[in-house]
Amino acid sequence: MQKKQIACGLQACNYSDLEETVREIQKLSYSFLVVPLVHPRYKRQLIGGKCSDRRGPLTRSDMILPTTEWTKTIVGTISTHINVDSEIASIRKNSEAILKQELTLSSHLGLHIVIVKVKSIRCTNLGRLLYSNVAKCPSGIIWAQLPLTYNEPPHRSDLPPPTIEDDPWEWWHRLRTASNYRKQIALALELSKAIPSEAEVERWLGEPVQCLIVPTSIFLTNQHGYPVLARAMQQIVRKFLALDVQFIITGKSRHKDIQLYLSYMIHLGDMGPLVSKYAGYEDFLQFPLQPLADNLEAQVYEVFEKDPIKYKQYQLAIQKALEDRVHENKRSETTQTVMVLGAGRGPLVQAAINAGKLTGINLNVYAVEKNPHAVNTLHALNAELWNNQVKIIETDMRYFNPDHKADILVSELLGSFGDNELSPECLDGAQHVLKDDGISIPCAYTSYLAPLHSPKMLTEIRAAQPSDKTLLYCFETLYVVHLVNQYQIAPAQACWTFRHPNQDKPIDNKREVTLRFQAQQNCILTGFVGYFDTELYKGIMLSTEPRTYSEGMISWFPIFFPLQEVINIRGGDNIEVSLWRCVTDRNVWYEWCVNKPFPSVVNNVNGRSYTIAL
Known part of the structure; x- marks a missing residue:
């Protein structure tokens, strides 16, 4: 760089x-x-x-x-x-x-x-x-x-303090x-x-x-x-x-x-700082991916596959899980079934194969993927690189019914807010293929939210308004954005956590939370920024939350929840926000509003502007 x-x-x-x-x-x-x-x-x-009739050139x-x-x-x-x-x-x-x-x-x-x-x-x-x-x-x-x-003047006792x-x-x-x-x-x-x-x-x-x-x-x-x-x-x-x-x-x-x-x-x-690896994406608004409803393109897969941190952590998590499941003395004679759900173009499959070689445990590897173009790539990799040892299944993971169950499920279905690409619904729908004592990687993920001062986001949303959409629609939509021109008003707080496998009876992935923050100085509230962290397996983590960020990771930008109207904030003000994760048989969406210091309208009621299709 x-x-x-x-x-x-x-x-x-x-x-x-x-x-x-x-x-x-x-x-x-x-x-x-x-x-x-x-x-x-x-x-x-x-x-x-007296100078109004002045003659001659102005400049x-x-x-x-x-x-x-x-x-x-x-x-x-x-x-x-x-x-x-x-x-x-x-x-x-x-x-x-x-x-x-x-x-x-x-x-x-x-x-x-x-x-x-x-x-x-x-x-x-x-x-x-x-x-x-x-x-x-x-x-x-x-x-x-x-x-x-x-600029404070020289100290004088008769001068009033700055206002x-x-x-x-x-x-x-x-x-x-x-x-x-x-x-x-x-x-x-x-x-x-x-x-x-x-x-x-x-x-x-x-x-x-x-x-x-x-x-x-x-x-x-x-x-x-x-x-x-x-x-x-x-x-x-x-x-x-x-x-x-x-x-x-x-x-x-x-x-x-x-x-x-x-x-x-x-x-x-x-x-100063090097030219960022994100050059060109600074404060650029992007719609979050919907990989369950849409098939990703090759260039999207390619960007994610270049992440230098994520797949190392995944491989380490799979390796540790295999070591915990099989005693060291029995590894050469044991076979474990690893199912990669949403295999894409195979980086997690390769991570699983690598982990098997490092532990000396025989693996029965499944790659489950619904995108036919990615499946084509998986078949090519299987023939050219994996010696046809991987069983490739072209289906939605929720409808996969194998002849035997998995010891370990591996997936990378997380979005910028953790659950916003429907990882809970996908993994809950697929956990019937996991053994009762099986391991899910990731095993948990938590969403975080923080109040944001970013007039740049306000102007960018206005400028990006499509001709066929209202401004209300634009301000009730979520955006993935590499935030640079921004001031985070207070540290992020946890919203909710999802765990897998999910033992709840019945399973309910609706969530709601009210968070409270305190502003340090006068500013404006333009919306909220969302992050997440995930525990892949026993303390092996990935995080986009600034205080625990996985340095060097490039797979996720923060997510932005806009407000329709900015709110003036004074130092010491308490900011209170309510956030809901709403779920039906067909869609998932978020609703959000500010309660303090001034109440706002509830954004995206009934998912009228933004939903995530199931």
Whole structure:
């Protein structure tokens, strides 16, 4: 895997020739140049006032650069003296006119990105105007520039403690709420010497941060005279690298060469995370598989078969189960029947054969699979690799009736929430083929749920709405997703556990649970993220739950339960959610709702939007 490429721009302080400055930053290998659309001192009054009849050009000519240079190389900044939320009507109205003028100028120039500075929690009107602009010009991106954390002034006893209104995240939340969470309005966070708490950083990682602005004033000088960031700030920057952020160096050079700052940021990128093996899947919504109702395709099997962890654990579980069933002195003269239910293209069959060789126990192996195309592959493997020792059965495992029963049943029917691919129903339906003292691998699995702050999921669901589906349908559907741009509000809690073989009389796979969490800080609740862990056999585990995650495993992404409406959460709030697993003769589905801090509607009632077919 390769390191991520760093895109870093330079915010010029003083320049007289824009074209010459562009050529200079290109020679220095900066990716783009950040410049004000209008000279900072060029204040004008478009609605009345003594400057309203000011003549002459508003700013530099658009002919200074080719249009491709404006689009690819220039990021514009809106005048910082604008205050569209001023309580003074004349200032507010004039600022609105100037903002509109500069936004239309950026569109005329073809700028891909423009930066607007947010200076306080009084930004509702700014959010409204930006929302109006992106609704008209959806191709452009607006970066809302905010400080990463509240900068406390020097200690003075007469100053009041910081309030919610001092928190930059609250400014952002006010702005993006007014702008209806539009994807075209993203974040450019400005670093400072103030170090935020870990909780603050984690919350920002759940927001659409596309850029970090790094002032030259926060750099230190190392023993060789080069600029470096403090260790704590380095750690913060590396966390944001997972979001593929860009960087802007701003301020006068305090070292030998302005290019040294770029070199240092590239160095930090080299020390950051590798390009993920999940590259391209970050925050990408996928519908959960339904292997009972649908036959999987070859490429899906291939992805799962490349898992470096899962099949090693399965093989170890089968080996330990065989060793427990047969005394060491009798292994060479004993035959055990192992049935692989849902054999796919054979990785579990191979794991069973390997376990038999390692223990020296003779195996009678069955591969039960309903997908005719996978069965074809199994026959080929049986002839070419397994010496025709495997009995291949093409049927639904629930209707399999062999002439004798299994000592060990092996299956990999688990979904991202454990039971969401109907492992309980499949294994309960097939346990008639298992001996009374037989072993099921896996023997148990537990589902987990946690509250999630992820505006990205909200915007992705809206954007992915099919033309023939309602938005309600989209928000009542479950999604499998590799979550990156997210903040988990509280640790996950267990929902329920299924065990096999199932000794319940009668068997009832309906479940319901109410879970309670506590938020540490202000955030928004956009839904719930689901995980699972499974005990294959006697402590041999696989897990997607973050605290016990099986490092290196690639077979499962988390599952996401959306909410139709986001819920504002305050630090200390109790979050209570109820979840139901509903079962009929034909379908399984989930229903969920929030009880606290504010009750929500029950989602997916009667499986109206999402069901799993039996």
